[in-house]
Amino acid sequence: MPAEQICHVYDDLPLRISEDGPANGRPVLVLHGGGPATVAGLAGHLARTGRTLTPVHPGWDGNPRPDWCTGVDDLALAYLHLLHDRGLTDVLVVGSSLGGWIAAEMAVRDMAGIVGGLVLINAVGVRVEAEPITDFFALDPRAAAEHSWHEPDRYYVDPAGLPAEELSRRQGNMATMRILAGEPYMHDPKLLRRLARVRRPALLVWGESDRIVTPAYGAAYAAAFGDGRLETVAKAGHLPHIEQPEAVFGLIDAYAVGGPSSARPNNRA
Numbered sequence: 001m002p003a004e005q006i007c008h009v010y011d012d013l014p015l016r017i018s019e020d021g022p023a024n025g026r027p028v029l030v031l032h033g034g035g036p037a038t039v040a041g042l043a044g045h046l047a048r049t050g051r052t053l054t055p056v057h058p059g060w061d062g063n064p065r066p067d068w069c070t071g072v073d074d075l076a077l078a079y080l081h082l083l084h085d086r087g088l089t090d091v092l093v094v095g096s097s098l099g100g101w102i103a104a105e106m107a108v109r110d111m112a113g114i115v116g117g118l119v120l121i122n123a124v125g126v127r128v129e130a131e132p133i134t135d136f137f138a139l140d141p142r143a144a145a146e147h148s149w150h151e152p153d154r155y156y157v158d159p160a161g162l163p164a165e166e167l168s169r170r171q172g173n174m175a176t177m178r179i180l181a182g183e184p185y186m187h188d189p190k191l192l193r194r195l196a197r198v199r200r201p202a203l204l205v206w207g208e209s210d211r212i213v214t215p216a217y218g219a220a221y222a223a224a225f226g227d228g229r230l231e232t233v234a235k236a237g238h239l240p241h242i243e244q245p246e247a248v249f250g251l252i253d254a255y256a257v258g259g260p261s262s263a264r265p266n267n268r269a
Helices: 036-046 072-085 098-109 141-148 164-181 191-197 215-224 245-256
Strands: 003-010 013-020 027-031 051-056 091-096 115-121 202-207 228-233
Touching: 003 072, 013 036, 013 072, 027 036, 027 072, 027 098, 036 051, 036 091, 036 245, 051 072, 072 098, 072 164, 091 098, 098 115, 098 164, 098 191, 115 245, 191 215, 202 215, 202 245, 215 228, 228 245
Parallel strands: 027 051, 027 091, 091 115, 115 202, 202 228
Antiparallel strands: 003 013, 013 051
C-alpha cells in the first residue's frame, strides 16, 4: 500500500504525498488534474517499476492552500523544490490535464536538470489560436460528460444522487481550480513559446474523443517542445488512462525505457 506523508517545501505549504514502488526505482512524479482519484490507477501502474510520488495539490480534497498559492506556477515551483530537496534527478513527471500543465511549467523552470522526461496526458496549459480550450466551468454535468468521455453514459454521474460530503468535496475542488486556472482560462499565455527550450523528451498522450482539448490542440502542444511527440488513443476522451488504461500504460512504459533523447529520432508531431 502507498505510504502517505506530509512534506513542507515552504513553512506554510503542507503537501500530502503518497509514495509507492521500489526504493531503487526511477523516481516518478504523478500530477493529477481535476481530482486525485483520477490518477490512482496510473500511479499504481507506474509504481510497479518506479518510485512514485503522488501529491494532492493544495486546495484539493480539503488539503490546505495558503493565500499566496494562486497559480499553476506556484505549484510548479513547489514540486521542483520538493524534488530538489530530496536530491532526485532523472525524474519522470507524468501529468493529466491540469497536472500536465504543471509538468510543462516545471520543465521550463528546471535549470538544475531534475526532470528527465515528461508525459503529458490531455494536458491544458497553452493557447492554440485555432483550437480554443472548452470552458469547462460553463458546462452542466451532462455536457461535461459529453465533452470529457468517449462513452459519456458510462461515466456520467448525476450530482443530485451524490452524498452531501462528496458533492461538497467536488465543489471545493472546482473552486480551487477556478482560483489557480480561471484567469486567464486554463493556460499561461507565455508557455507555448517557452517549450522549445525544453530539451528533455516529452510524450503527449491524447484521447481521440476529447472535446475539452482536441487532438489538434495536442499536436500543436507537442510540436512546440524541443523533443516532443504525440500519440493518440482511440475510444478515449480527456482521461484516456481511465477509459483505455492498457493502451496508455503501454505507451508510457515504452517511452520510459526508450533511453535518452539523443539516442532516439526526434519524432515531432
